[in-house]
Amino acid sequence: MEAIQAGLRGVLKLTVFVLIILTFMLWSYVCHLVVRDPQKRLQRFSKNTRFFSGLILKVFNLDLTVINKPADDQKCLIVSNHMGFVDILMLASCNPMLFVTSNEMRETPFLGLLTEMGGCIYVERRSRTKILDEMKSIVNALRAGFRVVLYPEATSTNGERVLPFKKTLMMAAAQAGVPIQPVVINFREVNGEEFSLKWRDHLCWYGDIPFATSMWKSAVLRSVKGEIEFLEPIYSTPEDDRGLIADKAHAAISAKFVPVKGLPAEPQPPAEMQADPT
Numbered sequence: 001m002e003a004i005q006a007g008l009r010g011v012l013k014l015t016v017f018v019l020i021i022l023t024f025m026l027w028s029y030v031c032h033l034v035v036r037d038p039q040k041r042l043q044r045f046s047k048n049t050r051f052f053s054g055l056i057l058k059v060f061n062l063d064l065t066v067i068n069k070p071a072d073d074q075k076c077l078i079v080s081n082h083m084g085f086v087d088i089l090m091l092a093s094c095n096p097m098l099f100v101t102s103n104e105m106r107e108t109p110f111l112g113l114l115t116e117m118g119g120c121i122y123v124e125r126r127s128r129t130k131i132l133d134e135m136k137s138i139v140n141a142l143r144a145g146f147r148v149v150l151y152p153e154a155t156s157t158n159g160e161r162v163l164p165f166k167k168t169l170m171m172a173a174a175q176a177g178v179p180i181q182p183v184v185i186n187f188r189e190v191n192g193e194e195f196s197l198k199w200r201d202h203l204c205w206y207g208d209i210p211f212a213t214s215m216w217k218s219a220v221l222r223s224v225k226g227e228i229e230f231l232e233p234i235y236s237t238p239e240d241d242r243g244l245i246a247d248k249a250h251a252a253i254s255a256k257f258v259p260v261k262g263l264p265a266e267p268q269p270p271a272e273m274q275a276d277p278t
Contacts, residue, residue, distance in 0.1 A: 010220035016059045017219070021114070024052040028117035039144055045119030046096035046146065053092040060218060064090055065188075067229040075145060076181035076233065077138075077173035079249050081162045081257055082151040084205030086218055087185045090226050092118075097147045100138060100169065102154075111211065121148065123169065135172050142176035152246065158206045159187070159195070159260035162253055167246040174240065179233035182249045184256040189225035197262040204260075229256055 028048050035041040057064060070076070072095060080091060088099065100121045106112045115122075121137050124130035141148050150172075152165035173180045190199035202221055205214040231252050236245045 006220040009222070010216055013059055013219040014215065017056060017215075020052055020055050020059065024048060025114070025117050032117075042098065042119045042141070042146065043096065045117065046098055049092050049118045050094075050096050053089045056089055057093055060086075060224065061222065062086070062090070062224040062226055064093065065225070065227045066094055067227065068231070069094065070181065070230055070233075074147075074181075075142065075178045076147060077142060077170070077176070077178060078147060078149045078181045078183050079152050079165070079170060079253075080149065080183040081185055081253055082153055082156045083159050083185070083187075084156045084203060084214060085211075086203050086205075086224075087226070090185060090228055091149060091183070094228065095147060097149050098141055099149045100151070131168055135169055135175075138169060138172040139176045142172060142178050148172075152249070156206050157204065159200055159204045160263060161259060162250060162257050165246040165250045167242045170246055170249070171238070171242050174236040174238045174245075179235050180245070180249055181233050182231040182252045184229050184231060184253045186227045186229075186256075186258045187224065187260075188227055188258075189223070191222045194261050195258075197260060200260050231256065 028045060031041060031044045031048065035044055078091075078097065080087075082088075091097070092099070098119050098121055099115070100123060101115055103122050103124050105115055105120075106122045121141060123134040123138075138148055138150070150169055152167075152170055153163040154166045155163070157163055170180060187195040187199075187203055189195065190202065193199070195203070199221075201209065201214075202217040203224065205211065234245060234248055234252075
């Protein structure tokens with residue numbers, strides 16, 4: 001019976017989700033036709049994304065808590081951990097933002113069109129030379145007053161830890177004269193239970209998991225509690241060591257990140273290698 005209820009719940013949620021996405025794409029296309037100024041068009045796209053992301057969270061019954069949210073007019077480059085499309089919706093619902101994603105995503109059927117209508121900034125992560133050139137688009141967006149979201153892990157993860165950060169694109173903040181705003185995203189509860197290995201693949205989209213499979217697993221859930229915390233901003237200059245700046249942001253996010261529960265304990269060193277407590 002529980003499996004039948006979950007299946008019906010999933011079908012209902014995905015049906016409403018598709019209707020919301022179609023409405024979003026239609027309205028964004030209208031904005032594309034009507035708003036001719038590229039910057040104003042991006043502003044409209046980012047506002048559309050915020051509104052429709054909030055609707056989808058309601059459909060998926062995701063209760064979101066936001067801690068230390070900065071003022072709406074605060075310009076910044078947001079850097080965050082990333083576990084899948086659900087946390088994108090969570091972050092997008094907070095404020096109008098532009099998300100940085102890869103050209104690989106742009107080339108993906110359906111998702112490419114969806115991200116374009118969402119006002120994403122595309123970068124070529126496969127070429128260091130092109131990344132340096134395309135960083136200018138991030139700098140220009142920041143200087144124009146947009147909040148830009150960068151996932152410096154460069155991929156979504158399985159919720160076990162925060163992966164090391166790619167450093168190059170984080171330099172855009174210093175070049176634009178805005179702070180780096182570290183953000184940590186955590187899943188706290190799923191179906192009334194703590195976020196554990198039992199629920200990981202329902203919320204984390206990683207590895208070779210197909211997008212449709214991940215969507216279905218998220219849709220069958222009864223409820224989710226998620227949390228976004230804005231941490232202390234990091235101010236930098238173009239002369240600063242980008243590695244140190246990236247490590248500082250990584251350390252701040254890692255310190256607040258709560259890994260998925262139920263992971264095997266890390267092996268302990270042999271007794272003879274442990275420090276003598278005396």
